[in-house]
Amino acid sequence: MTDEPKKRIFIGLIVFTVFLITAVTVGLYLIPYIGLKNIHPLAPRVVCITMGAVVGFLIFGVALLILTLIRGREIFWSHRLRGIVIEVLFPIMVVVGKILGISKAKIQQSFVEVNNLLIRAKCNGVRSKRILLLMPHCLQFNDCAIKITSDVYKCQACGKCRIKDLVELAQQYGVHLSVATGGTLARRRVAEARPEAIIAVACERDLTSGIQDAYPLPVIGILNDRPHGPCFNTSVDIAKVSEALSYLSKGCQKPRGTSR
Numbered sequence: 001m002t003d004e005p006k007k008r009i010f011i012g013l014i015v016f017t018v019f020l021i022t023a024v025t026v027g028l029y030l031i032p033y034i035g036l037k038n039i040h041p042l043a044p045r046v047v048c049i050t051m052g053a054v055v056g057f058l059i060f061g062v063a064l065l066i067l068t069l070i071r072g073r074e075i076f077w078s079h080r081l082r083g084i085v086i087e088v089l090f091p092i093m094v095v096v097g098k099i100l101g102i103s104k105a106k107i108q109q110s111f112v113e114v115n116n117l118l119i120r121a122k123c124n125g126v127r128s129k130r131i132l133l134l135m136p137h138c139l140q141f142n143d144c145a146i147k148i149t150s151d152v153y154k155c156q157a158c159g160k161c162r163i164k165d166l167v168e169l170a171q172q173y174g175v176h177l178s179v180a181t182g183g184t185l186a187r188r189r190v191a192e193a194r195p196e197a198i199i200a201v202a203c204e205r206d207l208t209s210g211i212q213d214a215y216p217l218p219v220i221g222i223l224n225d226r227p228h229g230p231c232f233n234t235s236v237d238i239a240k241v242s243e244a245l246s247y248l249s250k251g252c253q254k255p256r257g258t259s260r
């Protein structure tokens with residue numbers, strides 16, 4: 001799936017979610033209407049104004065989010081919008097997606113894409129030395145005997161896996177490169193490197209949890225390729241890693257020939 005349909009899944013789901021929340025809110029208002037009147041003559045009006053304000057704020061926030069995603073540039077509050085997407089909207093969308101029969105993997109992919117777009121919508125540029133390239137261990141060729149999790153620069157550059165290209169990229173840009181076997185080690189590597197931004201490669205599930213764990217730290221997520229199934233001899237499109245590195249380290253300028 002390309003990035004545009006991923007974005008559309010998110011927007012479609014979010015519009016549906018807002019519609020659902022609005023309908024539930026109106027329902028909640030209408031059902032106890034008579035009872036509220038019995039409590040106090042002004043109670044229905046107070047409840048109506050409060051609920052209207054909540055739904056209005058929700059619609060405004062979602063409209064702002066959609067506009068930001070479509071424009072690809074900050075209007076305002078894109079940092080806060082990312083927080084709302086991560087902490088509030090994503091969990092709701094997983095539930096709504098389940099009701100609509102959309103797989104969790106697809107929703108996670110769209111979440112990662114939207115996260116990336118919101119980071120790019122307000123990117124201030126970071127120092128190369130403070131960018132962390134965080135890679136999963138399954139990128140390493142399975143039969144390679146070299147232990148690269150402790151020091152990735154032990155790679156002998158045989159070219160049987162993408163680690164060779166990643167080491168070259170890290171040296172070219174002067175960034176940290178770490179290979180982690182799981183979430184605990186990944187968190188430790190982040191704590192050690194204390195980066196200003198992370199470019200992470202992983203499956204949609206690990207990228208989602210990593211983005212949530214690291215927030216408010218910006219994490220650009222790049223989905224790995226899994227030609228042999230999950231967690232085994234995976235790969236990554238090096239051009240995507242290179243573009244993200246170039247974008248972040250060169251003051252958030254889009255490399256020529258890219259659309260975003």
Ligand code: SF4
Binds near residue numbers: 141144156
């Ligand atoms: S490129 Fe490096 S990590 Fe990959 S198989 Fe060769 S030596 Fe091992």
